Amino acid sequence: MSEATSVPLSETPIRDAACLVVVDASGSEPTVLMGRRHASQVFLPDKWVFPGGRVEEDDRVLANRFDGGFMPMDLAHEIKPFALAAVRELCEETGLIVGKNAPFIEQSAAWEAFVASGHSPAPAELLPFARAITPPGRVRRYDTWFFVAKANAITGNSSLPDGELLDLGWFTFSAAGELDLPRITKLVLEDVVALIQDDPEIKGLNELLPFYYSAGSTYRRDLISCKVAPPAP
Template sequence: MTAMAAGRGDDATIDVPIRDATCLLVADISGSEPKLLMGKRHADQVFLPNKWVFPGGRVEEEDRQFADRFAEPFSPNDLARAIKPFALAGIRELYEETGLLIGSANALPDPGPVWQTFAASGQAPAPKHLIPLARAITPPGRVRRYDTWFFLANANALSAPPAATDGELLDIGWFTLPKAGKLDLPNITRLVLDDVASVFRATRDFGDTVEPLPFYYSDGSTFRRDLISCKVAPPTP
């Protein structure tokens, strides 16, 4: 799912690698209004400085290797193999950035360097609690480009008290959808916020996969929103 694409710089066309990434929307639905977990990026970050985002980050090669040997269930049970590393990376990034953990009481055998921090919690990731929500590829012309899968999880799946964070996100907090919509959001975050609002309008019980899923990308002339399945090999635009 990683590709090379032409991105337009200020003066010339440059090759910008499309890196795989993941975002995890954690929703607290215990109150009268759903609330989502979000944080603010640092002002000195190259990509999306000062923007409010969902926890997430890059998918590492170690995430792919881990997914190949990970025997616990995903959601759905027939989740496409290519998407499984994104789900695992989402849980890892959530823990590193917010200290919140979606896991089970099982030690991780032989964790590599990328998973050492998570492994110290004494738990293993529990991707069965993650529901695929959307996919997006950053349009050309950006300083960084990502092929990102977004997942949704119920806050009742959090399995441990908050731990220390890596400090990558500031002002981490829970926001109702109207309040989240008033934050300084990246365009794609706003689109996914609309998608999750549609889910909540349809049901407050999102234990099942929401299919088909929106896929946002540029076809070279327009920005598109197609519908795809997470149960088959992801399409390449």
């Protein structure tokens, strides 16, 4: 048995991750971008999710010297790598670019596909929206920050997506709710619906954001700020 499979589920390490919820509110009914994970994947097989993935060390290094701005301007530094990862993962999984039409000089392997698009990342187009930690007992656990962006923040397309997500498409909120969603995806989708009802243009930033996590036998929803260092998992 390999080391990876011999770790007890109760001791599964928590990795950092980011997801980007892209909403198109230009039509008569808002739609959201979602894709289905491969049935062969260990974590959330065959489930419908928002584009996203792990935060890489290259994202942390870039965050330390990135001068392109974030939203809010006083976003906690600890969250900046998550915003950059969300932009990068959207590019990798969907081919869609949230960026500025300007060259981006970055030598890291993780950002190779984005660099090839000829754009520079624009994390200022992303609003921090929610945080969630995968409950204990799962084969993978993630400390995930969710961001929301308007579809008109997409400025271009890169090479073909990496194929990690199947059946990529835009779904109305009601249609998305009928998909086979992980519990946290369903909760975040409900939060997005509430956001669009209150702020259809997604212009404002809530001072306090939902934070979902397990506490013993209960599933908690607290409110936290994105302007201070987030509490440890």
